[in-house]
Amino acid sequence: MPRPTAAQLAYGSATVIASTIVMLLLSQTSTGLGVAVISAAALALGVVVAVIVPAPKKTARTVRSNRASVPSGAPAARVPEPEHSLHR
Numbered sequence: 001m002p003r004p005t006a007a008q009l010a011y012g013s014a015t016v017i018a019s020t021i022v023m024l025l026l027s028q029t030s031t032g033l034g035v036a037v038i039s040a041a042a043l044a045l046g047v048v049v050a051v052i053v054p055a056p057k058k059t060a061r062t063v064r065s066n067r068a069s070v071p072s073g074a075p076a077a078r079v080p081e082p083e084h085s086l087h088r
Contacts, residue, residue, distance in 0.1 A: 005055060012050030016042050 004012075020042040029035060 002055070004050060005053070008050040008053045008055075011053050012046040015049040016046035019045050 020039060023038045023042060024035070027034065027038065029038065
């Protein structure tokens with residue numbers, strides 16, 4: 001599983017904090033069970049938002065820099081060539 005990006009962490013964390021505060025204010029709950037349920041729901045919502053945030057795509061520059069980092073004696077991994085755009 002790939003590591004989450006900074007954007008995914010930021011959006012997920014902000015969602016958890018904001019949704020917890022909003023749900024606690026709207027529900028006006030004061031019991032421990034109510035706070036636990038709202039916290040669990042906010043955490044689940046934050047995970048969903050973090051997963052939905054698109055990951056950055058690999059660019060041709062990233063592919064070229066990955067090729068340059070392979071030692072000369074090591075067998076090179078097969079990396080697909082980036083497709084050229086017809087729109088320029």
